[in-house]
Amino acid sequence: MSQMQNVERRLREMILGLEIGPGEKLTERWIEGRFGASRTPVRAALLRLETEGLVGRDGRGWTVSPINLAELEQIAVYREAVEVAALRLTCAHDERSALDVIEAMLDSCDENTRREEWHRVGMDFHIELARLSGNEFLFRAVRDAMTRLSRARWLEVRDEAALGRAWAEHRAILAATRLGDADEAARRLSAHIIGSRDRLVTSLANDRRGLRARGFAVVPA
Amino acid sequence: MSQMQNVERRLREMILGLEIGPGEKLTERWIEGRFGASRTPVRAALLRLETEGLVGRDGRGWTVSPINLAELEQIAVYREAVEVAALRLTCAHDERSALDVIEAMLDSCDENTRREEWHRVGMDFHIELARLSGNEFLFRAVRDAMTRLSRARWLEVRDEAALGRAWAEHRAILAATRLGDADEAARRLSAHIIGSRDRLVTSLANDRRGLRARGFAVVPA
DNA sequence: GATACCGAACTGGTATCCCAAAGTGGTATC
DNA sequence: GATACCACTTTGGGATACCAGTTCGGTATC
Numbered sequence: 001m002s003q004m005q006n007v008e009r010r011l012r013e014m015i016l017g018l019e020i021g022p023g024e025k026l027t028e029r030w031i032e033g034r035f036g037a038s039r040t041p042v043r044a045a046l047l048r049l050e051t052e053g054l055v056g057r058d059g060r061g062w063t064v065s066p067i068n069l070a071e072l073e074q075i076a077v078y079r080e081a082v083e084v085a086a087l088r089l090t091c092a093h094d095e096r097s098a099l100d101v102i103e104a105m106l107d108s109c110d111e112n113t114r115r116e117e118w119h120r121v122g123m124d125f126h127i128e129l130a131r132l133s134g135n136e137f138l139f140r141a142v143r144d145a146m147t148r149l150s151r152a153r154w155l156e157v158r159d160e161a162a163l164g165r166a167w168a169e170h171r172a173i174l175a176a177t178r179l180g181d182a183d184e185a186a187r188r189l190s191a192h193i194i195g196s197r198d199r200l201v202t203s204l205a206n207d208r209r210g211l212r213a214r215g216f217a218v219v220p221a
Numbered sequence: 222m223s224q225m226q227n228v229e230r231r232l233r234e235m236i237l238g239l240e241i242g243p244g245e246k247l248t249e250r251w252i253e254g255r256f257g258a259s260r261t262p263v264r265a266a267l268l269r270l271e272t273e274g275l276v277g278r279d280g281r282g283w284t285v286s287p288i289n290l291a292e293l294e295q296i297a298v299y300r301e302a303v304e305v306a307a308l309r310l311t312c313a314h315d316e317r318s319a320l321d322v323i324e325a326m327l328d329s330c331d332e333n334t335r336r337e338e339w340h341r342v343g344m345d346f347h348i349e350l351a352r353l354s355g356n357e358f359l360f361r362a363v364r365d366a367m368t369r370l371s372r373a374r375w376l377e378v379r380d381e382a383a384l385g386r387a388w389a390e391h392r393a394i395l396a397a398t399r400l401g402d403a404d405e406a407a408r409r410l411s412a413h414i415i416g417s418r419d420r421l422v423t424s425l426a427n428d429r430r431g432l433r434a435r436g437f438a439v440v441p442a
Numbered sequence: 443g444a445t446a447c448c449g450a451a452c453t454g455g456t457a458t459c460c461c462a463a464a465g466t467g468g469t470a471t472c
Numbered sequence: 473g474a475t476a477c478c479a480c481t482t483t484g485g486g487a488t489a490c491c492a493g494t495t496c497g498g499t500a501t502c
Contacts, residue, residue, distance in 0.1 A: 002485070028454065038487045040261075043454090047265055051272045060454060060494075071357075078358035081306030085298070136292075137299035141362065249484065259457045264484090281464065281484060446501080453494070464483070471476080 007037050008045035015054050015064055016150045023217020026055060026062040053148050066217035067152050069201055073221060075145050076197035082141040083126060083193065084186045086133035087173070091182035093134070099178055102128050106170055119157045123150060125170050129177075155203050162199055166192070228258050229266035236275050236285055237371050244438020247276060247283040274369045287438035288373050290422055294442060296366050297418035303362040304347060304414065305407045307354035308394070312403035314355070320399055323349050327391055340378045344371065346391050350398075376424050383420055387413070 011031060014020045031042045046062055049055045056065050090096065105121050105128070123146040130142035156162050169192040176185035201221070204211075208218050232252060235241045252263045267283055270276045277286050311317065326342050326349070344367040351363035377383050390413040397406035422442070425432075429439050 027452085029452085039454090040264075040486050040488095043261075043265065044268055044485095047268045048272070051269070062454085074356050074358050077306070077310070077356050078303075078362070081302050081359065082299075082362075085302030089298070135295050135298050137295055137366070138302065141299070141303075145358070248482085250482085260484090261456055261458095265455095283484085444502090446499105448499085449497095451494105451496085454492100456491075457489085459486100459488075461486080462484100464481105466479100466481075468479090469477085472474090 002041070007031065007035050007041045008048055010035055011045050012049060012052075012054060015049070016147070018151060018154065018216070020064050021215045021217070022064055022151060023066040024064045024215070025058070026064060028062070052144065066219050067204065067211070068219045069204060069221040070219070072149065072152055072201055072204070073197060075148055076193055079126075079142065079145050080190050080193045082138050082145070083130060084189055086130040086135060086138040086142065087177060087185050087189055088182045089133040089135060089138070090129070091177055091180050091185055093132075096132075096178060096180070098132050099174055102132075103171070103174055106167060106174075109167070115157050118163055119150075119153060122153065122157070122163075122166060129173075149200075152200055152204060155207060156196070156200055159199075159203070166196065169195070228252065228256050228262045229269055231256055232266055233270060233273075233275060236270070237368070239372060239375065239437070241285050242436045242438070243285055243372060244287040245285045245436070246279070247285060249283070273365065287440050288425065288432070289440045290425060290442040291440070293370065293373055293422055293425070294418060296369055297414055300347075300363065300366050301411050301414045303359050303366070304351060305410055307351040307356060307359040307363065308398060308406050308410055309403045310354040310356060310359070311350070312398055312401050312406055314353075317353075317399060317401070319353050320395055323353075324392070324395055327388060327395075330388070336378050339384060340371075340374060343374065343378070343384075343387060350394075370421075373421055373425060376428060377417070377421055380420075380424070387417065390416070 028039050028042050032039055055062050109118050109121055127143045130139045173185055173188045211218050249260050249263050253260055276283050330339050330342055348364050351360045394406055394409045432439050
């Protein structure tokens with residue numbers, strides 16, 4: 001694997017894992033030293049992470065994108081459009097046995113599972129479901145949206161009750177999809193996405209003070 | 222304006238304007254010489270154009286993305302999802318006077334207008350309509366989709382009848398939106414997008430031989 | 443002590459070099 | 473004439489040197 005992809009992957013992991021706080025300044029030279037790469041791959045990584053929305057330009061410098069409540073609300077609307085469209089396509093397919101694999105992902109999480117795993121599976125559920133649509137653009141849209149939501153979702157994962165509710169909703173969506181009931185599946189998916197957003201934005205607004213204290217920039221809606 | 226943005230913009234224009242044919246090989250050194258910039262900004266431009274889908278990697282080298290019929294079909298489905306969602310948001314707004322500006326764009330095209338202008342306005346109609354939704358992600362999705370469609374749409378613009386039909390459909394969509402009739406507007410927009418796709422894919426499939434003769438790579442569905 | 447000013451240090455942007463590997467063309471061999 | 477092989481060229485990936493603009497600390501001045 002090339003240096004370029006390595007820097008990109010490792011830097012993305014640090015940002016998504018909150019090892020580098022939202023709003024923090026980044027310098028190309030710091031990344032260079034941190035990962036033992038030269039500026040060429042570092043710049044390539046920053047350019048790609050910029051298109052993913054994980055870093056941005058702050059005047060003449062680089063900044064880890066802050067958590068933006070207004071953005072989270074808009075992403076939910078976007079997700080609703082693309083995920084529902086993808087799900088309807090999947091419902092229209094004849095072959096839906098791949099749903100079993102997704103259900104197994106949900107089953108793999110129990111009380112002994114690490115929070116990181118719940119976090120990952122919660123995203124992969126939506127991403128893999130979108131992949132089943134067979135539409136590359138809907139799939140990428142969902143994957144990119146989940147990437148942008150990833151950091152904020154660490155909050156949701158801390159809430160046991162919210163996780164239980166989310167998993168139940170995931171299962172209900174799968175059940176309706178399995179039956180090919182597109183309308184019911186779409187209704188439940190919409191409700192799930194909007195519900196998640198509301199819980200997320202509420203708890204983020206409440207935790208804002210605490211997050212800022214940890215050095216995490218959170219821009220209000 | 223920095224070199225980096227210049228190279229990116231000018232190279233994008235050459236690709237979208239078919240001055241560099243779909244499927245053509247690109248070397249960083251050629252671009253370097255062509256635009257009088259060094260490799261650093263050239264590579265930055267290529268990385269960004271790659272995320273826009275205009276160039277891709279062919280083994281170790283760069284290639285102008287071919288026109289891909291399967292991709293065109295998938296984009297139409299994607300567009301339908303995001304544009305309809307955006308339009309419904311706009312219909313739900315109180316303030317819709319901005320629609321006048323869009324209508325004026327359509328009016329600015331008549332029999333004396335250059336084909337390039339029809340081409341541009343035909344895309345901007347959809348982009349500006351999506352912008353009115355106020356949702357940044359839906360807007361960007363539409364803009365990026367139109368960019369990917371841009372080269373293939375040169376064909377549609379050659380067909381006088383297709384243009385007339387498209388403009389009539391655009392006006393009907395605007396009319397329904399103005400009335401706040403979201404369902405009617407959505408129906409008409411869906412029909413327009415899918416209809417455009419069918420006409421486009423058909424004429425592309427027919428012209429494939431001619432396009433290949435001009436050196437344009439066209440990959441079938 | 444406050445402030446205006448100056449320079450050292452650091453920033454991203456750019457140019458340029460080096461490198462390993464993939465490609466290319468010619469040639470010797472059969 | 474086909475093919476295997478080798479030297480040379482060209483490629484993108486990486487590293488580094490340099491630049492202009494900005495920032496920021498310290499200092500001289502009042």
